[in-house]
Amino acid sequence: MTTTKKAAPPSERRADLIRLAAELFAEKGFQATSVREIAKAAGILSGSLYHHFDSKESIGDEILREFIDDVLGAYREAVAGTDSPRVAIERMVRSSTAALSRHRAALTMLQNDWAYISTLPRFAYLRTATREIERTWISQLERGKQSGVFRADLDARLTYRLLRDILWIPTSWKQGRGKSWSTDEIVNGLLRLLFVGISTP
Template identity: 30%
Template sequence: MNVMNASPRRKELTRLAAQLFVQEGFDRTTVRMLAQEMGIKSGSLFHHFKDKQEILAAVIEEGTQNALMIARKALDECDAEPEVRLRAMARAHLETLFTDRNAHVVALFEWRRLDPAASAHLSHLRDAYEALWVTVIDDALEAGLIHGDRFLVSRFVLGALNWTVRWYDPNGPRSPDDLADELVAMIMPTSA
Protein backbone atom coordinates (compact mmCIF):
# COMPACT_ATOMS: atom_id res chain seq x y z
CA MET A 1 0.00 0.00 0.00
CA ASN A 2 1.15 3.44 -0.85
CA VAL A 3 1.53 5.49 2.29
CA MET A 4 2.71 8.63 0.54
CA ASN A 5 -0.41 10.74 0.41
CA ALA A 6 0.90 13.12 -2.19
CA SER A 7 1.67 10.54 -4.88
CA PRO A 8 0.60 12.05 -8.19
CA ARG A 9 -1.06 8.81 -9.23
CA ARG A 10 -3.06 8.80 -6.03
CA LYS A 11 -4.14 12.36 -6.59
CA GLU A 12 -5.45 11.54 -10.05
CA LEU A 13 -7.31 8.52 -8.68
CA THR A 14 -8.83 10.73 -6.00
CA ARG A 15 -10.10 13.11 -8.65
CA LEU A 16 -11.75 10.30 -10.59
CA ALA A 17 -13.25 8.87 -7.41
CA ALA A 18 -14.80 12.23 -6.58
CA GLN A 19 -16.52 12.27 -9.95
CA LEU A 20 -17.96 8.78 -9.46
CA PHE A 21 -19.05 9.53 -5.90
CA VAL A 22 -21.02 12.49 -7.19
CA GLN A 23 -22.58 10.57 -10.05
CA GLU A 24 -23.59 7.50 -8.06
CA GLY A 25 -23.25 8.36 -4.41
CA PHE A 26 -20.61 6.83 -2.17
CA ASP A 27 -22.56 3.74 -1.19
CA ARG A 28 -23.54 2.79 -4.72
CA THR A 29 -20.05 3.29 -6.07
CA THR A 30 -18.37 -0.11 -5.94
CA VAL A 31 -14.64 -0.67 -5.86
CA ARG A 32 -15.03 -2.37 -9.23
CA MET A 33 -16.58 0.76 -10.71
CA LEU A 34 -13.81 2.88 -9.27
CA ALA A 35 -11.16 0.54 -10.66
CA GLN A 36 -12.70 0.49 -14.12
CA GLU A 37 -12.89 4.27 -14.22
CA MET A 38 -9.21 4.32 -13.30
CA GLY A 39 -8.26 1.75 -15.91
CA ILE A 40 -7.10 -0.91 -13.47
CA LYS A 41 -8.56 -4.02 -11.82
CA SER A 42 -10.39 -3.80 -8.52
CA GLY A 43 -7.66 -5.54 -6.55
CA SER A 44 -5.05 -3.02 -7.65
CA LEU A 45 -7.02 -0.25 -6.00
CA PHE A 46 -5.90 -1.39 -2.59
CA HIS A 47 -2.32 -0.71 -3.43
CA HIS A 48 -3.14 3.01 -3.37
CA PHE A 49 -5.78 3.12 -0.65
CA LYS A 50 -6.14 1.08 2.51
CA ASP A 51 -9.87 0.68 1.97
CA LYS A 52 -12.87 2.36 0.37
CA GLN A 53 -13.28 4.69 3.33
CA GLU A 54 -9.83 6.10 2.78
CA ILE A 55 -10.76 7.10 -0.76
CA LEU A 56 -13.70 9.07 0.56
CA ALA A 57 -11.51 10.77 3.15
CA ALA A 58 -8.95 11.65 0.47
CA VAL A 59 -11.63 13.23 -1.72
CA ILE A 60 -13.02 15.34 1.10
CA GLU A 61 -9.60 16.37 2.38
CA GLU A 62 -8.58 17.58 -1.08
CA GLY A 63 -11.65 19.76 -1.42
CA THR A 64 -11.49 21.24 2.04
CA GLN A 65 -7.78 22.03 1.80
CA ASN A 66 -8.40 23.87 -1.46
CA ALA A 67 -11.30 25.83 0.00
CA LEU A 68 -9.15 26.93 2.90
CA MET A 69 -6.29 27.98 0.63
CA ILE A 70 -8.48 29.95 -1.75
CA ALA A 71 -10.34 31.72 1.04
CA ARG A 72 -7.12 32.71 2.83
CA LYS A 73 -5.60 33.98 -0.38
CA ALA A 74 -8.73 35.97 -1.22
CA LEU A 75 -8.79 37.63 2.19
CA ASP A 76 -5.06 38.37 2.06
CA GLU A 77 -5.38 40.04 -1.29
CA CYS A 78 -8.07 42.55 -0.36
CA ASP A 79 -7.96 45.48 2.02
CA ALA A 80 -9.61 45.72 5.41
CA GLU A 81 -12.94 47.18 4.35
CA PRO A 82 -15.69 44.85 5.69
CA GLU A 83 -17.88 45.12 2.62
CA VAL A 84 -15.04 44.19 0.29
CA ARG A 85 -14.01 41.31 2.51
CA LEU A 86 -17.54 39.97 2.72
CA ARG A 87 -17.89 39.99 -1.03
CA ALA A 88 -14.44 38.45 -1.46
CA MET A 89 -15.32 35.63 0.92
CA ALA A 90 -18.58 34.87 -0.86
CA ARG A 91 -16.79 34.89 -4.21
CA ALA A 92 -14.05 32.63 -2.91
CA HIS A 93 -16.65 30.22 -1.56
CA LEU A 94 -18.38 29.88 -4.91
CA GLU A 95 -15.09 29.79 -6.79
CA THR A 96 -13.86 26.75 -4.91
CA LEU A 97 -17.34 25.25 -4.89
CA PHE A 98 -17.39 25.11 -8.68
CA THR A 99 -13.77 24.55 -9.60
CA ASP A 100 -13.60 21.60 -7.19
CA ARG A 101 -17.28 20.89 -7.53
CA ASN A 102 -17.07 17.11 -7.26
CA ALA A 103 -14.99 17.12 -4.11
CA HIS A 104 -17.26 19.66 -2.47
CA VAL A 105 -20.47 17.90 -3.35
CA VAL A 106 -19.01 14.78 -1.78
CA ALA A 107 -17.94 16.75 1.29
CA LEU A 108 -21.39 18.29 1.64
CA PHE A 109 -23.51 15.22 1.05
CA GLU A 110 -21.39 12.20 1.96
CA TRP A 111 -19.70 13.48 5.10
CA ARG A 112 -21.69 11.11 7.26
CA ARG A 113 -20.17 8.08 5.56
CA LEU A 114 -16.78 8.93 7.05
CA ASP A 115 -15.68 6.73 9.90
CA PRO A 116 -15.22 8.54 13.24
CA ALA A 117 -11.43 8.85 12.98
CA ALA A 118 -11.47 10.46 9.55
CA SER A 119 -14.43 12.62 10.50
CA ALA A 120 -12.61 13.98 13.55
CA HIS A 121 -9.53 14.82 11.54
CA LEU A 122 -11.44 16.54 8.76
CA SER A 123 -13.71 18.41 11.17
CA HIS A 124 -10.70 20.47 12.22
CA LEU A 125 -10.08 21.51 8.65
CA ARG A 126 -13.70 22.48 8.18
CA ASP A 127 -13.77 24.39 11.44
CA ALA A 128 -10.73 26.38 10.35
CA TYR A 129 -12.59 27.32 7.19
CA GLU A 130 -15.77 28.32 8.98
CA ALA A 131 -13.77 30.40 11.43
CA LEU A 132 -12.76 32.59 8.51
CA TRP A 133 -16.41 33.16 7.73
CA VAL A 134 -17.25 34.07 11.30
CA THR A 135 -14.63 36.82 11.45
CA VAL A 136 -15.80 38.28 8.15
CA ILE A 137 -19.44 38.23 9.21
CA ASP A 138 -18.60 39.71 12.60
CA ASP A 139 -16.77 42.60 10.99
CA ALA A 140 -19.68 43.24 8.63
CA LEU A 141 -22.12 43.27 11.53
CA GLU A 142 -19.96 45.59 13.59
CA ALA A 143 -19.67 47.98 10.67
CA GLY A 144 -23.46 48.05 10.44
CA LEU A 145 -23.25 46.64 6.94
CA ILE A 146 -25.71 43.88 7.64
CA HIS A 147 -28.00 43.17 10.56
CA GLY A 148 -29.18 40.17 12.52
CA ASP A 149 -27.81 37.47 14.78
CA ARG A 150 -24.22 36.55 13.91
CA PHE A 151 -24.86 32.85 14.24
CA LEU A 152 -28.01 32.88 12.17
CA VAL A 153 -26.61 35.15 9.50
CA SER A 154 -23.60 32.94 8.88
CA ARG A 155 -25.75 29.81 8.76
CA PHE A 156 -28.22 31.37 6.36
CA VAL A 157 -25.50 32.70 4.10
CA LEU A 158 -23.56 29.43 4.03
CA GLY A 159 -26.78 27.56 3.42
CA ALA A 160 -27.74 29.75 0.50
CA LEU A 161 -24.25 29.41 -0.98
CA ASN A 162 -23.90 25.67 -0.49
CA TRP A 163 -27.33 25.04 -1.94
CA THR A 164 -26.20 26.55 -5.24
CA VAL A 165 -24.62 23.22 -6.15
CA ARG A 166 -28.16 21.94 -6.53
CA TRP A 167 -29.33 24.38 -9.16
CA TYR A 168 -26.51 26.52 -10.54
CA ASP A 169 -25.62 25.92 -14.17
CA PRO A 170 -22.01 26.96 -14.92
CA ASN A 171 -22.90 27.17 -18.61
CA GLY A 172 -25.64 29.68 -17.94
CA PRO A 173 -25.38 33.44 -18.31
CA ARG A 174 -24.35 34.15 -14.73
CA SER A 175 -20.84 33.75 -13.37
CA PRO A 176 -20.20 32.49 -9.84
CA ASP A 177 -18.97 36.00 -9.01
CA ASP A 178 -22.33 37.41 -10.10
CA LEU A 179 -24.04 34.99 -7.77
CA ALA A 180 -21.87 35.98 -4.85
CA ASP A 181 -22.42 39.68 -5.46
CA GLU A 182 -26.17 39.23 -5.73
CA LEU A 183 -26.33 37.34 -2.47
CA VAL A 184 -24.32 40.00 -0.66
CA ALA A 185 -26.51 42.70 -2.18
CA MET A 186 -29.61 40.84 -1.06
CA ILE A 187 -28.64 40.99 2.59
CA MET A 188 -27.15 44.49 2.48
CA PRO A 189 -29.80 47.20 2.92
CA THR A 190 -27.43 50.01 1.91
CA SER A 191 -26.72 48.65 -1.54
CA ALA A 192 -30.31 48.60 -2.74
Protein backbone atom coordinates in the same frame (compact mmCIF):
# COMPACT_ATOMS: atom_id res chain seq x y z
CA MET B 1 5.87 -1.85 -37.03
CA THR B 2 3.55 -1.80 -34.05
CA THR B 3 3.79 0.64 -31.20
CA THR B 4 2.76 0.06 -27.64
CA LYS B 5 0.92 2.80 -25.85
CA LYS B 6 2.92 3.90 -22.84
CA ALA B 7 1.30 3.68 -19.45
CA ALA B 8 0.50 6.98 -17.79
CA PRO B 9 3.10 8.13 -15.25
CA PRO B 10 2.20 7.10 -11.67
CA SER B 11 1.24 10.63 -10.60
CA GLU B 12 -0.96 11.10 -13.66
CA ARG B 13 -2.57 7.69 -13.23
CA ARG B 14 -3.22 8.39 -9.55
CA ALA B 15 -4.87 11.71 -10.39
CA ASP B 16 -7.04 9.99 -12.99
CA LEU B 17 -8.16 7.38 -10.45
CA ILE B 18 -9.03 10.11 -7.95
CA ARG B 19 -11.07 11.95 -10.59
CA LEU B 20 -12.99 8.79 -11.55
CA ALA B 21 -13.62 7.90 -7.92
CA ALA B 22 -14.83 11.43 -7.14
CA GLU B 23 -17.35 11.21 -9.96
CA LEU B 24 -18.64 7.89 -8.66
CA PHE B 25 -18.80 9.11 -5.07
CA ALA B 26 -20.78 12.14 -6.20
CA GLU B 27 -23.13 10.05 -8.34
CA LYS B 28 -23.70 7.00 -6.13
CA GLY B 29 -22.54 8.14 -2.72
CA PHE B 30 -19.28 7.46 -0.93
CA GLN B 31 -20.65 4.70 1.26
CA ALA B 32 -22.43 2.95 -1.62
CA THR B 33 -19.48 2.94 -4.03
CA SER B 34 -17.21 -0.09 -3.92
CA VAL B 35 -13.52 -0.41 -4.76
CA ARG B 36 -14.52 -2.83 -7.51
CA GLU B 37 -16.71 -0.18 -9.14
CA ILE B 38 -13.89 2.35 -9.06
CA ALA B 39 -11.51 -0.17 -10.60
CA LYS B 40 -14.05 -1.10 -13.27
CA ALA B 41 -14.53 2.57 -14.22
CA ALA B 42 -10.75 2.87 -14.53
CA GLY B 43 -10.48 -0.31 -16.61
CA ILE B 44 -8.27 -2.12 -14.10
CA LEU B 45 -8.58 -4.98 -11.63
CA SER B 46 -9.50 -4.21 -8.04
CA GLY B 47 -6.11 -5.44 -6.88
CA SER B 48 -4.37 -2.97 -9.15
CA LEU B 49 -6.13 -0.11 -7.39
CA TYR B 50 -4.33 -1.02 -4.18
CA HIS B 51 -1.01 -0.25 -5.84
CA HIS B 52 -2.08 3.40 -5.60
CA PHE B 53 -4.32 3.53 -2.50
CA ASP B 54 -4.59 1.42 0.62
CA SER B 55 -8.38 1.78 0.85
CA LYS B 56 -11.45 3.54 -0.46
CA GLU B 57 -11.17 5.89 2.51
CA SER B 58 -7.71 7.01 1.40
CA ILE B 59 -9.16 8.04 -1.98
CA GLY B 60 -11.97 9.95 -0.30
CA ASP B 61 -9.44 11.52 2.03
CA GLU B 62 -7.41 12.96 -0.85
CA ILE B 63 -10.54 14.33 -2.52
CA LEU B 64 -11.88 16.01 0.61
CA ARG B 65 -8.56 17.27 1.97
CA GLU B 66 -7.79 19.06 -1.27
CA PHE B 67 -11.22 20.69 -1.20
CA ILE B 68 -11.08 21.74 2.45
CA ASP B 69 -7.51 23.00 2.17
CA ASP B 70 -8.51 25.08 -0.85
CA VAL B 71 -11.47 26.66 0.94
CA LEU B 72 -9.65 27.32 4.21
CA GLY B 73 -6.56 28.68 2.49
CA ALA B 74 -8.67 31.18 0.55
CA TYR B 75 -10.58 32.23 3.69
CA ARG B 76 -7.40 32.79 5.69
CA GLU B 77 -5.95 34.86 2.87
CA ALA B 78 -9.15 36.89 2.52
CA VAL B 79 -9.21 37.78 6.22
CA ALA B 80 -5.48 38.40 6.59
CA GLY B 81 -5.33 40.81 3.67
CA THR B 82 -7.80 43.45 4.90
CA ASP B 83 -9.08 45.26 7.99
CA SER B 84 -12.52 45.70 6.43
CA PRO B 85 -15.15 43.08 7.35
CA ARG B 86 -17.10 43.94 4.23
CA VAL B 87 -14.10 43.39 1.98
CA ALA B 88 -13.29 40.14 3.78
CA ILE B 89 -16.88 38.88 3.35
CA GLU B 90 -16.86 39.78 -0.35
CA ARG B 91 -13.57 37.96 -0.86
CA MET B 92 -14.88 34.93 1.00
CA VAL B 93 -18.02 34.83 -1.14
CA ARG B 94 -15.96 34.98 -4.34
CA SER B 95 -13.37 32.46 -3.15
CA SER B 96 -16.12 30.08 -2.00
CA THR B 97 -17.73 30.10 -5.41
CA ALA B 98 -14.40 29.58 -7.16
CA ALA B 99 -13.41 26.71 -4.84
CA LEU B 100 -16.78 25.00 -5.12
CA SER B 101 -16.66 25.15 -8.91
CA ARG B 102 -13.29 23.37 -8.77
CA HIS B 103 -14.47 20.73 -6.30
CA ARG B 104 -18.08 19.96 -7.21
CA ALA B 105 -17.68 16.23 -6.60
CA ALA B 106 -16.16 16.79 -3.15
CA LEU B 107 -18.97 19.16 -2.22
CA THR B 108 -21.59 16.64 -3.35
CA MET B 109 -19.83 13.96 -1.29
CA LEU B 110 -20.02 16.12 1.82
CA GLN B 111 -23.64 17.10 1.25
CA ASN B 112 -24.86 13.57 0.55
CA ASP B 113 -22.65 11.52 2.89
CA TRP B 114 -21.80 13.86 5.77
CA ALA B 115 -23.71 11.76 8.31
CA TYR B 116 -21.54 8.75 7.44
CA ILE B 117 -18.19 10.36 6.57
CA SER B 118 -18.12 12.54 9.68
CA THR B 119 -18.26 9.43 11.90
CA LEU B 120 -15.07 7.92 10.44
CA PRO B 121 -11.91 8.63 12.50
CA ARG B 122 -9.91 9.26 9.33
CA PHE B 123 -12.12 12.24 8.53
CA ALA B 124 -12.11 13.85 11.99
CA TYR B 125 -10.34 16.88 10.50
CA LEU B 126 -13.53 17.78 8.61
CA ARG B 127 -15.31 18.77 11.82
CA THR B 128 -12.32 20.87 12.86
CA ALA B 129 -12.27 22.55 9.44
CA THR B 130 -15.99 23.27 9.37
CA ARG B 131 -15.75 24.84 12.83
CA GLU B 132 -12.94 27.11 11.60
CA ILE B 133 -14.99 28.05 8.54
CA GLU B 134 -17.95 28.96 10.75
CA ARG B 135 -15.78 30.96 13.16
CA THR B 136 -14.22 32.89 10.28
CA TRP B 137 -17.58 33.93 8.87
CA ILE B 138 -19.13 34.79 12.22
CA SER B 139 -16.10 36.77 13.42
CA GLN B 140 -16.19 38.96 10.31
CA LEU B 141 -19.93 39.51 10.63
CA GLU B 142 -19.53 40.43 14.32
CA ARG B 143 -16.64 42.79 13.51
CA GLY B 144 -18.88 44.47 10.97
CA LYS B 145 -21.60 44.93 13.59
CA GLN B 146 -19.17 46.37 16.12
CA SER B 147 -17.67 48.80 13.62
CA GLY B 148 -21.07 49.94 12.36
CA VAL B 149 -20.54 48.55 8.85
CA PHE B 150 -23.33 46.00 9.35
CA ARG B 151 -26.65 46.37 11.16
CA ALA B 152 -26.50 46.21 14.95
CA ASP B 153 -29.40 43.73 15.03
CA LEU B 154 -27.73 41.31 12.59
CA ASP B 155 -27.84 37.70 13.75
CA ALA B 156 -24.32 36.67 12.73
CA ARG B 157 -24.83 32.93 13.16
CA LEU B 158 -28.09 32.85 11.22
CA THR B 159 -26.61 35.04 8.48
CA TYR B 160 -23.67 32.66 8.18
CA ARG B 161 -25.97 29.65 7.84
CA LEU B 162 -28.04 31.40 5.18
CA LEU B 163 -24.97 32.42 3.20
CA ARG B 164 -23.40 28.98 3.54
CA ASP B 165 -26.46 27.23 2.20
CA ILE B 166 -26.71 29.66 -0.73
CA LEU B 167 -23.03 29.35 -1.59
CA TRP B 168 -22.78 25.59 -1.21
CA ILE B 169 -25.08 24.82 -4.10
CA PRO B 170 -24.15 24.40 -7.77
CA THR B 171 -23.76 27.75 -9.53
CA SER B 172 -25.21 26.71 -12.88
CA TRP B 173 -28.72 28.10 -12.68
CA LYS B 174 -30.71 28.33 -15.87
CA GLN B 175 -32.67 31.39 -16.96
CA GLY B 176 -34.67 29.43 -19.49
CA ARG B 177 -34.55 29.02 -23.26
CA GLY B 178 -31.00 27.69 -23.10
CA LYS B 179 -29.62 30.69 -21.24
CA SER B 180 -27.88 30.54 -17.88
CA TRP B 181 -26.32 33.00 -15.49
CA SER B 182 -22.55 32.97 -15.31
CA THR B 183 -20.78 32.32 -12.02
CA ASP B 184 -19.74 35.99 -11.83
CA GLU B 185 -23.32 37.13 -12.40
CA ILE B 186 -24.56 34.88 -9.60
CA VAL B 187 -21.86 36.05 -7.19
CA ASN B 188 -22.42 39.72 -8.04
CA GLY B 189 -26.15 39.27 -7.59
CA LEU B 190 -25.64 37.69 -4.18
CA LEU B 191 -23.29 40.49 -3.09
CA ARG B 192 -25.77 43.16 -4.22
CA LEU B 193 -28.53 41.39 -2.31
CA LEU B 194 -26.30 41.08 0.76
CA PHE B 195 -24.90 44.60 0.86
CA VAL B 196 -27.59 46.67 -0.89
CA GLY B 197 -30.81 44.69 -0.60
CA ILE B 198 -33.89 44.90 -2.80
CA SER B 199 -35.65 47.89 -1.24
CA THR B 200 -35.26 51.37 -2.67
CA PRO B 201 -33.29 53.85 -0.50
